[in-house]
Amino acid sequence: MSNVPIEPDSSRPVFAIVIVAAGSGERLGYGMPKAKVPLGGEPMLVHALRVAAASGVARKIYVAVPRGDEELRRICAGAAEALPEGSPTVSCVDGGATRSDSVRSVLGQLDAGITAVLVHDAARALTPDSVFHRVAHAIRQGAKAVIPAIPVVDTVKTVASSESADAAVAPEIVVGTTPRERLRAVQTPQGFDLATLREAHHAAGLFTDAQAAAVTDDAMLVESLGIPVHVVPGSAHSLKITTPTDLLIAEALLAGPRAPRWVEG
Numbered sequence: 121m122s123n124v125p126i127e128p129d130s131s132r133p134v135f136a137i138v139i140v141a142a143g144s145g146e147r148l149g150y151g152m153p154k155a156k157v158p159l160g161g162e163p164m165l166v167h168a169l170r171v172a173a174a175s176g177v178a179r180k181i182y183v184a185v186p187r188g189d190e191e192l193r194r195i196c197a198g199a200a201e202a203l204p205e206g207s208p209t210v211s212c213v214d215g216g217a218t219r220s221d222s223v224r225s226v227l228g229q230l231d232a233g234i235t236a237v238l239v240h241d242a243a244r245a246l247t248p249d250s251v252f253h254r255v256a257h258a259i260r261q262g263a264k265a266v267i268p269a270i271p272v273v274d275t276v277k278t279v280a281s282s283e284s285a286d287a288a289v290a291p292e293i294v295v296g297t298t299p300r301e302r303l304r305a306v307q308t309p310q311g312f313d314l315a316t317l318r319e320a321h322h323a324a325g326l327f328t329d330a331q332a333a334a335v336t337d338d339a340m341l342v343e344s345l346g347i348p349v350h351v352v353p354g355s356a357h358s359l360k361i362t363t364p365t366d367l368l369i370a371e372a373l374l375a376g377p378r379a380p381r382w383v384e385g
């Protein structure tokens with residue numbers, strides 16, 4: 121993992137990719153951080169790092185791993201060394217207690233010269249290049265914040281806990297339905313002009329624990345500043361591997377050479 125200085129460029133953004141891999145991954149039920157869980161025989165982080173590097177978008181990649189997890193650091197270093205010549209340099213840094221803390225930890229360690237950041241979940245280990253490219257393109261076109269997203273296929277409802285008499289019937293009750301055509305399932309990488317992301321995370325650093333726990337992506341923080349967040353098409357291949365079923369789907373995607381039967385959507 122070398123540390124090549126990044127030369128500032130006057131006109132085009134200089135991108136870093138931040139891969140957040142410091143989660144516990146409890147929902148996957150493997151008893152280990154999700155980034156270590158094998159996918160196609162290799163840890164999930166290795167796939168995420170490979171696709172991020174292959175996108176050709178960034179000069180530098182930062183990976184946030186659980187503090188003190190030397191094994192994942194070794195996995196990260198090994199994957200970085202195995203990248204083809206000319207790939208971005210990779211730095212592995214300690215993450216934090218929440219996803220936002222992990223992003224903030226990296227923001228405090230970025231090399232000078234970086235002007236834009238793509239924040240990517242290690243759990244989205246199979247994101248196609250095209251998604252990285254669409255997000256980076258929108259940033260180059262002047263957007264301060266960009267997210268990839270796909271249409272929602274299910275009808276989504278807001279619920280509340282049932283009270284008294286209703287609780288005997290069922291634990292929750294519907295309180296609203298948002299029209300499906302206006303809903304999107306949001307993915308990563310999410311792209312930001314660096315100054316915008318720093319401002320958003322500075323504000324979030326002052327949140328209470330409850331507010332911090334409610335932050336599930338970086339775009340939310342930018343939205344709360346009143347800055348427009350632009351939306352580009354994501355991909356069905358970019359699923360966040362969270363449950364055992366997701367892992368089965370990801371294995372099938374890998375096994376079927378990103379297969380013709382899978383239509384990118």
Ligand code: C5P
Nearest residue numbers: 140141142143217218219222241242243
């Ligand atoms: O928990 P969730 O699935 O939403 O996590 C999304 C991503 O954020 C994962 O890649 C996970 O490793 C990362 N994360 C992190 N630091 C945390 C919690 C989650 O880097 N403290």
